[in-house]
Amino acid sequence: EAGVAQSPRYKIIEKRQSVAFWCNPISGHATLYWYQQILGQGPKLLIQFQNNGVVDDSQLPKDRFSAERLKGVDSTLKIQPAKLEDSAVYLCASSLVLAGGKGIQYFGAGTRLSVL
């Protein structure tokens, strides 16, 4: 079974530039998550999709971050314009929807972003 695919693995940009990350979840997983993991910290949820609808984006800095999952499969996360503090690893995860709660999340390898 193929895992969660993310690209690119690494990205270096200058502040005020824009950047986009791509994620393809495990086939059949309706729920998709984007996390931000700053060095030395645990992942912080940015946005959660179920199919192509947003379930939770309460921690997404909407003035500069956007995400979409138009066809309910793969997803893109964009930052425009980037700030120095956006330097982090951006993780994508997916899960099945299970009755009574949330399914186990499976993570991609992440995209490491450096903003100079």
Next chain:
Amino acid sequence: GNSVTQMEGPVTLSEEAFLTINCTYTATGYPSLFWYVQYPGEGLQLLLKATKADDKGSNKGFEATYRKETTSFHLEKGSVQVSDSAVYFCALTSYGQNFVFGPGTRLSVLP
């Protein structure tokens, strides 16, 4: 809201030593508890889980028991290997709530 507290790292052990990484939590309702592991340059992988009180999750020699009375889910392994060097994250979710991760504990095992 829900939260997870982990022992601070880094933890440095010699091969074959006993490992304990403490994790305590605060949650509403009846959370499910998880340990994820992150090897260098990789994403998080589920190591083990427990979904109700007194459940014991186990995998690859690691174990953790869901203790509701102490709100804890400590990770243990009887004999660590160099290949266990990684960052370990305790996490929880409860119905209607998203995953909450602890800050992670870095483990280094020396030969």
